[in-house]
Amino acid sequence: MSTTKNWFKTWFNTSYYHILYQNRNDEEAQFFIKNITSFLKIKQGDTLLDLGCGKGRHAVFLNSLGFKVTGADLSSNSIAHAKQFENEHLRFLEHDMRDPFTSKFDVIFNLFTSFGFFEDDKEDILVLTNIKNGLKQQGTAVIDFMNAHKVIANIVPKETVTRGNITFHIKRRFENGFIIKDISFRADNQDHHYTERVKCLNYEKIEKFLKQAGLHIVNAFGDYDLSDFNPDKSNRLILVVA
Numbered sequence: 001m002s003t004t005k006n007w008f009k010t011w012f013n014t015s016y017y018h019i020l021y022q023n024r025n026d027e028e029a030q031f032f033i034k035n036i037t038s039f040l041k042i043k044q045g046d047t048l049l050d051l052g053c054g055k056g057r058h059a060v061f062l063n064s065l066g067f068k069v070t071g072a073d074l075s076s077n078s079i080a081h082a083k084q085f086e087n088e089h090l091r092f093l094e095h096d097m098r099d100p101f102t103s104k105f106d107v108i109f110n111l112f113t114s115f116g117f118f119e120d121d122k123e124d125i126l127v128l129t130n131i132k133n134g135l136k137q138q139g140t141a142v143i144d145f146m147n148a149h150k151v152i153a154n155i156v157p158k159e160t161v162t163r164g165n166i167t168f169h170i171k172r173r174f175e176n177g178f179i180i181k182d183i184s185f186r187a188d189n190q191d192h193h194y195t196e197r198v199k200c201l202n203y204e205k206i207e208k209f210l211k212q213a214g215l216h217i218v219n220a221f222g223d224y225d226l227s228d229f230n231p232d233k234s235n236r237l238i239l240v241v242a
Contacts, residue, residue, distance in 0.1 A: 007117075007194065007195050007196060007197055008074065008117050008196075009074065010194070011183075011194040011195075011196065012054075012073075012074065012075040012078065013074075013075045013076060013077050013078070014077075014194075015077070016166070016185070016187060016192065016194075017194075018055065018078075019163050019164065019166060020161065020163060020168050020183070022163060023163075024057075024112075026057060028224060029057060029058060029061070029111075029112075030061050031224055032144075032224035033058060033061055033062060033065070034065075035224060035225065035226050036142055036226070036238075037062070037065060037067075039219075039226060039240075040107065040140060040142075040240070042067060042106070042107055044066040044067070045066070045067070045068060046067055046068065046106040046107065047067075047068045047069075047070070047103070047104075047105045047106050047107075047136075048062055048067050048068065048069045048070070048105060048106065048107045048108070048109065049069075049070050049071075049072060049101070049103075049105040049107070049108045049109065049134065050062065050069060050070070050071045050072070050109050050111065051072050051095075051097055051108055051109065051110045051114065051131070052072070052073055052074075052097060052110055052111070052112075052114030052115075053071030053072060053073045053078075053082065053092065054073055054075070054078050054082075054112075055078045055081045055082050056071050056078075056081070056082030056085055056092060058071075058109065058111050058112075059071035059082070059085075059090065059092070060082075060085050060090065062109075063085075063087070063089060063090040067089070068089040068090075069089065069090050069091075070090075070091055070092070070093065070103070070105070071090075071091070071092040071093075072092070072093050072094075072095035072097070072101075073092075073094065073095065074094065074095070074096050074097070075094075076094055079092050079093065079094045097110075097114075097127045097130065098118075098123055098126050098127060098130070099130070100130050100133060100134070101130060101133070101134040103134070104134055104135060104136045104139070105134055105135060105136065105139060106135075106136055106138075106139050106140075107139060107140050107141065107142065108131050108134055108135060108139070108140075108141040108142070109141070109142050109144075110131070110141065110142070110143045110144065111142070111144040112144060113144070113145055113146045113198060115127065115143060115145055115201075116145070116198050116199035116200075116201050117197070117198065117199070118199075121209070124199065124201075124209055125209050125212050125213055128209055128210055128212075128213035128215060129213040129214070131213070131215070131241075132213050132214045132215050135242075139242070140218070140240055140241070140242050141215070141240075141241045141242070142238065142239070142240055142241075143206070143238070143239045143241065144236060144238050145201065145206065145236070145237045145238070145239070146179075146198070146236065146237065147222065147229075147231065147234045147235060147236055147237045148179075148200040148201055148202050148237070149202055149231045149232065150231070150232065150233070150234065150235065151179060151200070152174050152179070152200060155172050155173070155174060155179070156172060157171065157172055157173065158170070158171055158172075159172075166185050166186075166187045167185060167186075168183055168184075168185045169183070169184045169185060170182070170183050174200065177199060177200055178197045178198060178199055178200060179196075179197070179198050179200055180195065180196070180197050181195065181196040181197075182194075182195050183195070183196065202231065202237075203220065203229065203231065203237060206237070206239065210239075210241055215241045215242065216241065216242065217239050217240070217241055218240045218241060218242050219239070219240040220237070220238070220239055220240075221236070221238040221239075221240075222234025222235065222236060222237070222238070223235050223236055223238075224236070224238075226238070
């Protein structure tokens with residue numbers, strides 16, 4: 001059972017989280033990475049941070065393109081898994097995004113809705129402040145977030161998903177400014193229940209947070225093709241900030 005406030009500390013650190021989301025589209029992720037690194041004109045040897053890297057799928061691919069990459073994540077289990085991919089220009093470390101970084105980077109990536117987890121807005125702003133302080137002088141950050149407006153409009157209240165021999169029962173709701181996902185299942189002779197809570201931040205709210213952190217929006221895209229953001233139609237809210 002995960003506590004509601006710090007749900008991410010337990011849920012992200014379980015094997016069940018990775019089982020549920022094992023069908024994530026790596027081809028789509030790599031397509032986006034190629035597009036955004038090309039758009040940003042990132043140079044060979046530039047230093048990149050993948051903040052909230054999970055098991056390292058984005059970081060490993062970024063490194064394969066010739067960049068120096070650090071992957072950081074709160075989940076000790078994910079980092080332990082990712083460390084098998086380390087090399088001279090790829091390293092992984094356990095890190096809470098609310099803590100400042102000891103190094104500065106040319107580009108910081110925060111991908112696949114790895115933001116908006118905290119009860120208090122001040123903690124989300126703290127994350128953005130750490131990103132601001134972790135950038136080199138001409139550095140940029142990329143925040144790949146959900147399009148909250150469209151997600152709320154198209155919320156699926158109930159869903160059953162089977163992965164291998166585990167059936168996940170998922171309930172979703174919008175409550176007090178959060179998209180809440182209750183996940184229950186039986187595995188390893190036990191009943192399990194976890195909760196995901198992600199703050200529904202629209203463009204205006206994120207822009208306000210960014211300003212408080214000393215950052216501004218340079219570009220706003222609505223999908224991995226880097227089409228212009230449209231609050232009614234776009235699947236994603238991808239922000240390039242500096």
